[in-house]
Amino acid sequence: MKFPDIKTTLPGPNAAALIDVDRNHVSPSYTRIYPLVAENAKGLWIHDPDGNTFLDFTAGIAVCATGHCHPHVVNAIKEQANKLLHMSGTDFYYTSQITLAEKLAQLVPGDGDNKVFFANSGAEAVEAAFKLARWYTKRELNIAFFGAFHGRTMGALSLTASKTIQKKHYNPLIPGITHIPYAYCYRCPYNMSYPECGIECVRWVEDTIFRTTMPPEEVAAIFVEPIQGEGGYIVPPPEFHRELQKVAKKYGILYVADEVQSGMGRTGKMFAMEHFGVVPDIMALAKGIASGMPLGAMVARSDIMVWEAGSHASTFGGNPISCRAALATIELLEAELMENAEIRGEYLMTRLRELQNSIECMGDVRGKGLMVGVELVKDRDTKERATDWRNELIQKSFQKGLLLLGCGENTIRFSPALTVTAEEIDVCLSIFEETLREVAG
Ligand SMILES: Cc1ncc(COP(=O)(O)O)c(C=O)c1O
16 A cells, blocks of 8 residues: 655755745745645655655645546647647637537536536636626626635635635625525524425525515526535535525526536536536536646536627637646546546545544534545534644644645545545545544544
């Protein structure tokens, strides 16, 4: 079995020298949690410039779906780089963008009659969805959720309600957005329990919001993550999206699924909305779509994407190399990785639930496929958030060569590449368990 191999104190001398230069010249707004300098990587294993080897359970924040530098993706990139680097897909035509558009249109839930707008990132995909929803409905109001993360451009940031630091000094943002509580059953905002609650969080939209502050006929769209990502890997109850979409449909409101983090096979299905049996009107995709090449996509039904030429575009969006990388990624997902995500995800959840039996601070273990979160608490009854333990666990795991990240206030996220093996999960969990016991006493 392969283990992380840490030969120096961290950061090692070469990494420390690079970080010094970074400190002088790279934006201080970036949120580096620990001093990892990635030099080269393969699969789930990252090497730093000092010869240390790390096991990566972050996948570059749920991006490297096929693992670092999968040969099939690297070859596709090389092949495309020798043919065509750029020709601005919003002004001209090229094969890889057209082929990928056809593939994505068929891949998303629904009848396949869809169109794709290409962007460079998740925020840009959300931004495009925001604009299309306004353009199509000619309505000005929108609904999004507390805890949601949709990106950091001004439009996407207006929909985001994750951390105030992300909004500080940027107001006023886009008006007309109302944030409502997400279906966070472990900490129900209505102090109710599922299923006796009758999905109060959906009823509340119609009974309260639409009767008091938002005329529903003025609402363009509901923006929602199928499983909340940055908010804490929160899985809503099975009927949540179905019931909410019913309300949306009643008033001609578009249902926009932000699948930037949950999409592209991570949950064991191509899109997380498939677990909920919902066909969204618009979908935002990015992160895992091209195994690390920058690409975002907004997919909408053809009868919705009817905006006219010039109403939205992007010079780099749908870059030929990113599109080829996406096609190669999808080939791998369909051939085996989506299934692997389901199988390994179940294994990871089972093992975590076993640990939960003997480790008191593991308050909630939740997820789908390889989108798994463990919420740490000081006390299972009071559910007091163990944010300090969570943060210490991440730091100590790094020192031992395991890369983890948090999400929400007190949740550890497990988002490894979809190529992860049972052995790699075992290694991850042996370090996780040992460190969590040290941290939580
Ligand atoms: C659900 C979701 N939407 C949008 C974004 C923004 O993506 P990007 O950072 O590529 O702009 C993220 C990033 O974490 C995300 O998780």
